[in-house]
Amino acid sequence: MYKEEQYRSFPSSVGICTIGQMPGTTPTIPGMFPNTFPMASGQFGALPVMPVQAMTQQATRHARRVYVGGLSPTANEQSVATFFSHVMSAIGGNTAGPGDAVVNVYINHEKKFAFVEMRSVEEASNAMALDGIIFEGAPVKVRRPSDYNPSLAATLGPSQPNPNLNLAAVGLSPGSAGGLEGPDRIFVGGLPYYFTEAQIRELLESFGPLRGFDLVKDRETGNSKGYAFCVYQDLSVTDIACAALNGIKMGDKTLTVRRANQGTTQPKPEQESVLLHAQQQIALQRFMLQQPAAPATKVLCLTEVVNPDELRDDEDYEDIVEDMRAECGKFGTLTNVVIPRPNPNGEQTPGVGKVFLEYVDVESATKARQGLNGRKFGGNQVVAVFYPENKFSEGDYDG
Structure with a gap:
C-alpha cells in the first residue's frame, strides 16, 4: 500500500488566505474546495x-x-x-x-x-x-x-x-487492470513463462467469468513475469478458486494462488461439493496446459474416456475397443487402437485410463483431434492430444 504523507500537514509554502475574508467563513486552502468544512453561526458568534x-x-x-x-x-x-x-x-x-x-x-x-x-x-x-x-x-x-x-x-x-x-x-480496455483492487483480488504465481494470456484466462474461468485480469509483463521485453492478478465477477467463488488451484503443478512449476492481501484461506463446508467439481475441471485444464502444444503426429492419446474398472472384464473390454474403433474411425483410417488394461495382480500398468489411436496419416489424426477434443463421453469431457510416434511404436504408454 502507499504511504500517505503530509496529508494533514501542508508544506510551509501553502498559505491561508485571510485578506477580505468575511467573519464566519472558512479560509481558502489550495486543493480544498469551498464548503468542505461548513460553519454555523449562533448568538455567541461564528463557532465551528x-x-x-x-x-x-x-x-x-x-x-x-x-x-x-x-x-x-x-x-x-x-x-x-x-x-x-x-x-x-x-x-x-x-x-x-x-x-x-x-x-x-x-x-x-x-x-x-x-x-x-x-x-x-x-x-x-x-x-x-x-x-x-x-x-x-x-x-x-x-x-x-x-x-x-x-x-x-x-x-x-x-x-x-x-x-x-x-x-x-x-481509451481503456474493460477487464484489463481495472477492478483489480479490494479484498477479493487473487494473486496467481508460479505460472510457466510460455503460458499465453488466453491459456491463463481459460484456466481461471473454469470457476466463472472474470471481472478483471492482469498478467504482469516485463516492460522492456513484453514477456510474462510468471504471475498475474484477477477478480471474479461472482466473489463467492474466490476461496473455491484459490483452494482448487493452489499447489497444482504446471510443467516444472507449482502454482501459488491466494487472496492478494492475505495468506492461504480454506473453503467453507458448504463449498466442498463445488470445490470437488472445480478440482476435476482443473485436472483437465492442467493436462492441456502442462506444456506447449505438441507437434502433430499420426497418434492421438485420449483421456477422460474410459474407467479402469470397465477394462477388467474381457467381454466389456472387447466391446469398448470395438466402440472406439467404430466411433474414431469416422475421422480417417485407423491402423491401431490400444487401450492399456489394469494388471490382474494389482501392479501399476503404464497408460491405464488412456486410449491410443494410430491413424494412417497425420491429416486423419488432426481431424480426429479436432472432432474429439472437448466432446462429452459418459459425462466426462474428452482431452485429445498428439502422442510421439516413436514412443507409441516402442510400447511406451506412460508419457
Missing part, C-alpha cells in the same frame, strides 16, 4: 461545528479516496480535479447526482502522487477502473490509499467498479 453530514464524510473518507501515482511535474490540484471529474462523467461513473465527482485533491509534488476524494463510496470504487489512464501524456496508477479498510468499506457501499462502465470512452 461538525454537522451530521460532515461526520459521515469523515467516517467514509477512507473509502471515498483513491491514490493516483505517477503524476507529471506540471499537475496541480485543479487540473487533477477537473480531469478526474471529466473522465468519471465520460465513463458513466457518477452515481451521486449532478455535478463533479471530485470534492477534494491533495498533491505531494515531490513524490508525484495525489489523493483524490470523491463524493461517494460508489464513485470511488468506479474510479478504481481508471487505473492506467493517460493523464498529461503519461499513464497514472489508481489504487486504494493506505488507510483503506476493506471490511469496513464493504458496509458502506460497492467495493468494486460497476462492470457496465464505458471505459472505451476514455
Whole structure:
C-alpha cells in the first residue's frame, strides 16, 4: 500500500488566505474546495461545528479516496480535479447526482502522487477502473490509499467498479487492470513463462467469468513475469478458486494462488461439493496446459474416456475397443487402437485410463483431434492430444 504523507500537514509554502475574508467563513486552502468544512453561526458568534453530514464524510473518507501515482511535474490540484471529474462523467461513473465527482485533491509534488476524494463510496470504487489512464501524456496508477479498510468499506457501499462502465470512452480496455483492487483480488504465481494470456484466462474461468485480469509483463521485453492478478465477477467463488488451484503443478512449476492481501484461506463446508467439481475441471485444464502444444503426429492419446474398472472384464473390454474403433474411425483410417488394461495382480500398468489411436496419416489424426477434443463421453469431457510416434511404436504408454 502507499504511504500517505503530509496529508494533514501542508508544506510551509501553502498559505491561508485571510485578506477580505468575511467573519464566519472558512479560509481558502489550495486543493480544498469551498464548503468542505461548513460553519454555523449562533448568538455567541461564528463557532465551528461538525454537522451530521460532515461526520459521515469523515467516517467514509477512507473509502471515498483513491491514490493516483505517477503524476507529471506540471499537475496541480485543479487540473487533477477537473480531469478526474471529466473522465468519471465520460465513463458513466457518477452515481451521486449532478455535478463533479471530485470534492477534494491533495498533491505531494515531490513524490508525484495525489489523493483524490470523491463524493461517494460508489464513485470511488468506479474510479478504481481508471487505473492506467493517460493523464498529461503519461499513464497514472489508481489504487486504494493506505488507510483503506476493506471490511469496513464493504458496509458502506460497492467495493468494486460497476462492470457496465464505458471505459472505451476514455481509451481503456474493460477487464484489463481495472477492478483489480479490494479484498477479493487473487494473486496467481508460479505460472510457466510460455503460458499465453488466453491459456491463463481459460484456466481461471473454469470457476466463472472474470471481472478483471492482469498478467504482469516485463516492460522492456513484453514477456510474462510468471504471475498475474484477477477478480471474479461472482466473489463467492474466490476461496473455491484459490483452494482448487493452489499447489497444482504446471510443467516444472507449482502454482501459488491466494487472496492478494492475505495468506492461504480454506473453503467453507458448504463449498466442498463445488470445490470437488472445480478440482476435476482443473485436472483437465492442467493436462492441456502442462506444456506447449505438441507437434502433430499420426497418434492421438485420449483421456477422460474410459474407467479402469470397465477394462477388467474381457467381454466389456472387447466391446469398448470395438466402440472406439467404430466411433474414431469416422475421422480417417485407423491402423491401431490400444487401450492399456489394469494388471490382474494389482501392479501399476503404464497408460491405464488412456486410449491410443494410430491413424494412417497425420491429416486423419488432426481431424480426429479436432472432432474429439472437448466432446462429452459418459459425462466426462474428452482431452485429445498428439502422442510421439516413436514412443507409441516402442510400447511406451506412460508419457
